[in-house]
Amino acid sequence: MNALRFLTAVLCFGLLLDRPAFATNLVTGNGFGFAVVSPQTASVTKFYVHPYSFVRPDPQNSLSEGIETGNFLKSLGWGDSALHASRAEYEDDSHVIHVRNSAGEGFFFMPFGFPRPALIVSWQSRSEDSLAKNLSAEWSHAIKSRTTVPTVDYQVQLLKFEGIDEALLLIPLGTPQTHPASQNLLATNSAWALVAVDSENDLAGTIREFEGWRSGLSPRQLAKREVEQLDQWRAVPSVQFKSENERHLWRQSEVMLRMAQSREQNRAGRNSNGLIVASLPDGVWFTPWVRDMAWAAVALARMGHRDEARAALLAYFNAQPTGKMRAQTANTDYQISVVRYFGNGSEEPFFTEEGSNNIEFDDWGEALWVLGQYLKKYDDPNLLRTPTYRGPLYESARDYIVKPLLANLETYKDGQIVAADTSIWEERQKDKKHFAFSTAAAIVGLQNFSEIAQHAGDESTRADVIKHLNLLEKGFDAAFIRDGELHGTLEEGIKNDIDGALLPIIHFGVVMDPALVRNTVDRMELLKVASGGYRRVRSTYTDPAIFEYWYERQEFLFVDISLAEVYRGLGRIADADAIIARIVSKAAADHNIIPEMYVSVPCKLFPGKIGNPTGARPMVGYGAGIFILDLLDREPLRR
Structure with missing residues (x-):
């Protein structure tokens, strides 16, 4: 036997x-x-x-x-x-x-x-x-x-x-x-x-x-x-799939977004309904992160899942308690966490890999982006009047997102930029800088909010926002465009001189000069890794005992997909399609799961062969969400 x-x-x-x-x-x-x-x-x-x-x-x-x-x-x-x-x-x-x-x-x-x-x-x-x-x-x-x-x-x-x-x-x-x-x-x-x-x-x-x-x-x-x-429950796809594998990955990604959203009812001591985790377990990031959640929520909205997108928006405005880091935010109270949330909806104002508090001002711009994108997609006149933790949603957005954001701008030459922070890649707080991405996120968020203010009949706020937008656009150009090149930080340094975060800035339309865009794409070769894609930055960590030393050397799929989006804007359709086809093919061999990264430097923290999926997986906003948004953006009628 x-x-x-x-x-x-x-x-x-x-x-x-x-x-x-x-x-x-x-x-x-x-x-x-x-x-x-x-x-x-x-x-x-x-x-x-x-x-x-x-x-x-x-x-x-x-x-x-x-x-x-x-x-x-x-x-x-x-x-x-x-x-x-x-x-x-x-x-x-x-x-x-x-x-x-x-x-x-x-x-x-x-x-x-x-x-x-x-x-x-x-x-x-x-x-x-x-x-x-x-x-x-x-x-x-x-x-x-x-x-x-x-x-x-x-x-x-x-x-x-x-x-x-x-x-x-x-x-x-x-x-x-x-x-x-x-x-x-x-x-x-x-x-x-x-x-x-x-x-x-x-x-x-x-x-x-x-x-x-x-x-x-x-x-x-x-x-x-x-x-x-x-x-x-599924939304009818509004894209034309290039392969059966791509269709399956869309469908599975749609489900990943749904699984990632909390449906727990709010009650005393727990205000998490609608929050979306950054990855599913046992990915290390299965906690609600403001930034990742933004990509997931916009993907849900644009693909047709109105209820889930609305729940995510309300989660931003009902999470509590927030505003814990006022001493680091120009003594302003604020609603959107500067990093992420505990499961009960209270603000978690730090990234614990660093063992210190973080301040990520780009989160505020991204939350405004989500609100604007939802309202562009859906006729929902009651949303802005909906009661939230700090009052009706419009007033909460104006007084506890927009006003704190404006209070944390700095004068730079003839314009303004966002104050130094840790931004999109969660830099160490002791190494905070003036990041191009944070100022770009402020521009995108305030552009969305100016339309919302007009819709709400708040012309004085709209005029103030437009005034700051003009100053931010001047400040962005002065601070981050130097010697004909786009840079990731105001401060000089090889790490962010070329930065994967510059790609979504271009895709958002903050930078449109064709020569700058082509130059940025050409310099992305400096971030190319052995697995075939791109990492986030040129890491300057020299101690292998530090987590980021290994983390920043792996291929990051958010950067890969962001590059595909920029390629399409340049008319390099075949190059864009090749990036997505590679991700689709690799996901098809792994249950249609999009990981955070692919191995490019094998190590104890990220083991396996070069090209294997690694990091947090399944990834949600920076995986399923950005993949879905890329497919929606490539459709000519969706632009």
């Missing part, structure tokens, strides 16, 4: 050799939590009870990542992956994960129709091996208590764990299974719903709510319905 099982595993493994060794973990999520699935073992490796990595600040350590989101699982699967070669893949470009091995097949997914952190797991065995028929789970924490909750048709288990505030309901869904007494308690059924609950006060109500969602369907029918409902 063992020899037969080994032979079966070998044969199945041979059929799976086309699966890349670098395969990214798959994620399913419903806006209330995330589950992570290993494609190598076809097992769940994490089940997070919130849709972000850190819930709230840690009162014991103000510069820490914060209080970590609870995770119930180390592993959940069927059979022995060493004996049953396994694979996992998204079902029809969805968030439903179809797992297969020689012992059987099943599904993992978190349903969007059930408004709680709930993971559906199901399995259908085709093996005579009794162990392969049964579910096994290794919990991440010790079980503190186990309670049986009887219902009319079955028994529900309620588990409490050491070190996790939430409890876990185990609801049987499938066929009862025979199992040895030593097996995990989940081995008693072929399918389960794992539902996280904050309180035990209404277990019966939660179970009734779940049964209403289930509607008597079998586990396989539930998975089928989930995919069908997702297809009903």
Whole structure:
């Protein structure tokens, strides 16, 4: 028997050799939590009870990542992956994960129709091996208590764990299974719903709510319905795809954006509804970042997902408490975080890789860009009057984004530029500079807001904004265009002399001089890396013990796609298409997932062969979002 099982595993493994060794973990999520699935073992490796990595600040350590989101699982699967070669893949470009091995097949997914952190797991065995028929789970924490909750048709288990505030309901869904007494308690059924609950006060109500969602369907029918409902949610694509692979990547990216957005309801102490994380787990950035969220929100708006884009906008204006760094922002109060948010919506004004506070003024311009882009796409007269944390949305934008931004401008020659900050690449605060991107973001944001002010009938604010826009455009040209070249910072230095952040500046139309644009594109060769694409900057870090030393040497896909956008503006269509086709092809080999980076300098932090995906993955705003925006921008009718 063992020899037969080994032979079966070998044969199945041979059929799976086309699966890349670098395969990214798959994620399913419903806006209330995330589950992570290993494609190598076809097992769940994490089940997070919130849709972000850190819930709230840690009162014991103000510069820490914060209080970590609870995770119930180390592993959940069927059979022995060493004996049953396994694979996992998204079902029809969805968030439903179809797992297969020689012992059987099943599904993992978190349903969007059930408004709680709930993971559906199901399995259908085709093996005579009794162990392969049964579910096994290794919990991440010790079980503190186990309670049986009887219902009319079955028994529900309620588990409490050491070190996790939430409890876990185990609801049987499938066929009862025979199992040895030593097996995990989940081995008693072929399918389960794992539902996280904050309180035990209404277990019966939660179970009734779940049964209403289930509607008597079998586990396989539930998975089928989930995919069908997702297809009903999808926006009709307004682009002409160049290949089937490109179409699949669009569809999968659309789902990544949806999974990344919090659907938790706001309540006392939690104001996170609509926030969008920068990456999905186990990408290291699965926390809401102002800048990444801007690209994701504009992508949702422009592709036709009005409700999600509106929720993201309202999240910017309802997140609280913010304005924590007034001493560093000209003593002005402000609404938009200067870096990112904890999961509960409170401002996280630092990037902890640096161990110090950060100030990123470009965030304010980008939030105004999102507001302007949404209003250009949709006729939504009530949005500007919608109550938010600091009052009606228009007044909040004017008084707590625009006014603080204007208060943090500096005179430069005959114009103005944004004060020194850490900007788009999160430079170390001690190395803050006057970045071209921050001033460009202010120009783009204020251009959008001038139209909003006109729409709101606020002519005095509009006139003041236009006055500052004229000064910013003069200041930008004086500060960042020197000797016929565009530079990333006012301060001299090789690191930002040529900078990948100059590309979106060009794409936004802040710089349009053809000679400057061509010169910038030509100098991008200085950022080209061994993997074939481009890194962000010419790093000046010399100590390999510093994270950024290795991070800034990898190929960054946001820069690649931004270059494709600029190529199109120059009429270099074939060059632009080649960049996107390469990304599409590489994503097709990795479950249609867009990573943060490709390996260009292999190292302990970013291992693998040159060209393998690395960094945070799946990437959201700087991955799925900018990819979708690029495809929308290449359509002549969309310009």
